[in-house]
Structure formats: structure tokens, C-alpha cells
Amino acid sequence: MRRGLIARSKTELPDAVFDARLERLRAAMRELDALLVYTNNTRPAAVSWLTGFIPYWSEAMLVVPRNALPVLVVALTFRVKPWIERTSRVAEVINAPRVGIEAARLIAGRKADAAVGVVDFDHLPLGIADDLGEAGPQLAISDASDLFATVRAPADPAEIMLTARASSIAATALSRIGQRDSAGDVVAAVEADARRNGAEEVYVAMAPDLARDQRLLRVEGEPALGRRFSVRASVAYKGSWVRRVVTVDRDGAVSDDAEAVFADAVARLPSDCALSQFSSFLVEGRRIAQPLEALIGSGVAAPRPPVAGAVVSVQARIEADGRPVLLGAPALVGASGEAASIFQ
């Protein structure tokens, strides 16, 4: 559940950005009369990319007719309609408890047997899928995930700018960690700083003692910190999610060599030849509905290499001086022949 700042900035996200994204999508909808994009507060990425709408709670369905303005059908109470209109760019907001029923009605009312693409159809909640069938029994529904992912993948200048801002918020927040802080103080310092700088959300995870376990956990209670620990900040800023990971040594500095090796490996993306030399790595990107979706990595069974021009977040576990170092940062994958660059 989101509880950070959700606000629209027309400077950072002018209407023209959303209009251009919508046009790209419509141009790809040649065979479709309408596209449906479902959102809830755990799978908000596709709708927030198209409209800026971030559901802090509940669920919604964006209806994108090929030849008419989009409509957002939301299950939230109509009392928050002004908030939605303030924070999003949508032509019309309709409040309805069963968003699938209302979305299907809207489309079927114009054309009963319309060809309708649904983004991530296979993972649509069953209740929503049933409602689409109930209210639009003649609609010809198909999965439109690949169509959407193709349009979505390359980052536009606005997305790159928001990513840079999210990365900066995360980096600044992680710089607040004190070498002598307790685990609770570490998490509190990172969260407070990120939220005060306008983060829409922040998740902090820690590996409290790298000598014992290098996995990043959610902190509950007060785990003892080892000599060396790692902290990951997953930060969202206006729909743009990044992850940054730092390793802290309570007795001194962590070797700069590890950061240099990491940066060099990231620069080679979309090739994972250098990253795969590490103990483990993970590259996540923005494809469909998840804010960060696993693309390639040590544990990823079905890899989907990032495309040129995409924004990704990279994490790696590196051995430096015989000890583990966890690092992570967002990056922009370069065009063919160009190095990927890490957001600072």
C-alpha cells in the first residue's frame, strides 16, 4: 500500500508525454478496437506509464479505445475522484465496484463484438476476467502483452529523467547510513530521507551480516549488524522504480575496486557476459505491469535480455579481497555498440 507522495508534476510529466505514449500504443493497435490495462497497487506500471495514475489501494482498469479518449474505471470510492483527476491524465474517471463489468460494458456498448486486447491477460484476476466475459459475451478478447511490451520498452526522455530523480533520491537516502547505526536506525534513516525527498514508495532490505548470509531481508525487530552489511533501497518516484544497493563496512571503507568492476560489467549490457562472472546477479526492467520485472540473472529461468534504450536496475554479489560485496544501481542500456550507463 503506497503511503509516499503521489502528485502530478506537469513539468516532469507534461501532457505531451502521455499523449505521445498513447499515440505509440494506438499505432500498434491496428488489429484491435480497444485495449484493456488492469492495475492494482502491486502491478501499477502499465497504467501509470500511460496516465500517471498510481492506485495506492484497490484496483482499476484503463480502457483505451483505438479511436476515442481513454477512460479509467476505478473501484475506489467516488470521493477520491478529485484526487485521481489531480494526479493523473485521463479523460474520464468512472467509479464502479466491479471494474471488469464496467470496462466491458463501455466497449461492448460501442461494438458488441469488438476485438479487445488485454495486457497480461493470463495473470488478470479471475474475478475480473469472469466479469469481462459476463458483460461482454461477444467481445473477442486476446492477450496483448507482447504488443504492449514492445511499445513500452525503450525509455523516453521523461522516463529517463524520472529514473535519474529516483536514483538520486535512493543514493542520497543510502548516504544517510551511519557506520555505527543499529539496524532500525539504518532503515529509518533511509526511509525518512527518501520520503522527505518525495519518494512515492520505498522498500528497504538488509543483509545484516554479510559474513553469515548475503541475502537481503525485510527488517522486523532489531537484528544485530555484523562488521559488514548491505542495504538495498527500492525507490519509486512518480511511477519510476529503481533499486540501489550499498555495502557498509563498520571498520573502514569497502574497496573501490568492487564498484569499478560492477560499473564495467553493467556497461556491457545488454550482454551479461561480465555480470555472469559474479557470484550472482539480477537485471530487472520495465516491460508490462510489474514496476521491476526480472529480465536476466543467476536465478532467472526464462531470460528476456533488455533492449537498447531500456531502463534497468542491476544488482550483483561480488567477491572483493575474499569477502562479499553487494552492489546495485539503475542503468540505461545503450543503443547498439554504445556502453550502458549507470544512473548516479
Add this chain to the structure above:
Amino acid sequence: MMADNIPLSTARRHRLLAAMAAAGIDEIVVYGNGWQGDYLRYVSDFGILEGHGIAVIAADGAIELFLDSATDAERAEAEVPGVAVRLCGDIARTVGARLDRVANHRLAAAPRRSLPAWLAAAARSFTMEDGTALLDRLLMHKLPAEIDAIRRAAKIADDAYGEFIKAVTPGRRQYEIVADLEAYLRRRGCPDNFMIIGSGGKDVFGMTPPSERRIAGGDLVTTELTPAVEGYYVQICRTLVAGKATAAQAGAFAVYREALEAGIAAVKPGASAADVARAENDVFRKFGLGDYVTSKYTRVRGHGIGLFCDSKPHILEDVDTALEPGMALIVHPNTYHPEVGYLVLGDAVVVTETGVEVLCGTPRELFEVPA
């Protein structure tokens, strides 16, 4: 946390397995995500944050947890070591392949309406009946150790509201206040909280995530804090005034306090959720404010709490769920008041054998902070 000298997660699993056996169900498929993760947490003890999660529990107690977020999968491996964690590229098809192996078994799913649609398509080799009601009973009727966790969360909620009062200063932006609260909770070792906020006057009709709006003198500042301990959420709702409360604000607040007291007095074994809602709403009707207890101005008059912060039963006049010992609720007559704007006031309670235990200790006052 322990229940009868066994970990709470084990005690929950024993209850679930007993319920499955009684219903003749061989395996249960449970879905969760970061919005509503209570069914998944009950079964797997994993608090999901990102992506989809599906747990499959067999009659012998073996649990497999399927996740499509790589970071959550890594976390699950460390946080729930007794569970077999599977990272999936396509969670629907991976779980489908798992269920193909037991297609001749009696399977149930909960909450079935939330499952990825692909898993329920007619082409599948397996079918899943709806096991939601079975899990709902377990989620609503809590073990003493579950109530203990909610009690501990309530203590944190009381302390956190004290911090909220300190954080509200005219000129501060809503999101800066929330940042302070979240930091306080993390410092207390509390990993999760749901929180919305409102500030202003008659122009405010509800609460939302924090905005850039600055607190101004005379504002009513509303919030509901919902911290969690070991996955168990509690809630407290309070309102404060930036400055000295006006006679109208104080008079309006008195109605909400009377309604809350009436609602809590109605909580007892044998009463229904509707009885509680009616007790609250009758107070508003008595003061000529009957229009403001309708869905035009308010969503619910309270709800269950536990592994989800907005659980069943919803406290509404048309919900006839019977209250029984071991159920935890928030009673909150939150709604819009035509003279002063949106007001909230609510306390978490537990239904006991003899009546009700109020968990929140924060005074039921319209607090004032210097303007």
C-alpha cells in the same frame, strides 16, 4: 511468536490442515500480492511485497511458494526456511504444471477470484473449487497468539499517534509528516504500516496518500495508522486540530465519540457486524446526520483486522456476520460532517467471551496542536 509452545506459523498450519481434512480437500492453492497478502501469509508465513505469490499446501503439510519477483524470492528463501520457494518467469504456467501432477486430487483455491485467470481456464487438466470461505473462517477466528500480536501492534499504534501529534506543525507538508511516522515505526522495528491522511476543512471528503499540501491553522488533520507486528495489522483513527478547536469542530467531534462508544458497546458474542454499524449510525441519525452514514460519504463503519488491514467482516448495516470470541475489529464511525468536514475516530477491539476488549489506549479526544 509461539502458540502453545509451537511457532505461530506452525499452529496456523495445523488449523488449516485440520480444516482441509474436515472438508476433504487434498491441496489448497492460495494467492497473494502486496495489496492483499493475508491468505498467502496464513499458509506460507511469507509477507509478500512485490509481484504475484501462490502457495500450494498439501495434506501432509508440505508447502511450495511460487513467486515471480526475484527479490521477493530471495527474501522468502531466507525468511521462511521451511517452505520450498520457486522463482517463476510465468507464475500461472509454473503453478499449472505443478497442479497437472495432482489433477485427480480434490483441489481448492483461495481467494479464488484473485487467481491468475489462466489457472482457471477450461483447458486446464485440473479444477479448483472455491476454498475462500474455509480460509476466511481461519483468518477471522484468531488464535490467542494472533491476538497477542495485534495487542503488541496496538501499543505501537498508540505510541505512533503520539509521534503523529508531534509531527503535525502548520507549514509542514503532508508527505513530510508521513515520512516522520514511517521512520519512527522502522526505528521501532515495525516493518509495515498502512496510512492515509487528510487536512483542511469542509472541502475535505476523505483521506488519501499524502500530498504536497501544507498544514494550515484551523485545519482538521485526520489519519488512520495501521502498523503491523509479525504480519498482524492493527488500526487507530484520530483527528486533531491545528490550533484551537472551534465550537463547531468540538460539537461535531462529540457525535463521533458517542457513535464510537455506541459501536464498541454493541460488540459482543452473538451480535452481528450489522448491529455494530447500526449502533454507530443511530447516533448520527439521532443528530439529524443520517445522510452522512450512507455510501455517498463513507465506505464502512469499521472492518476486521489481522493479516490484512481491511479484513472481513465489514461493519455495515447489511452484513450479518456473527461476532465470536477471537475476532479482531476496528470500529470507526469515520465520515463527512457538513459543518466541519471529514472526521475520523476509531479504536481496535477484540471480541471476548464476555464482551469486548479495547486495544487502543489513546484518549478519544479531538487533539489540538499549536498553530
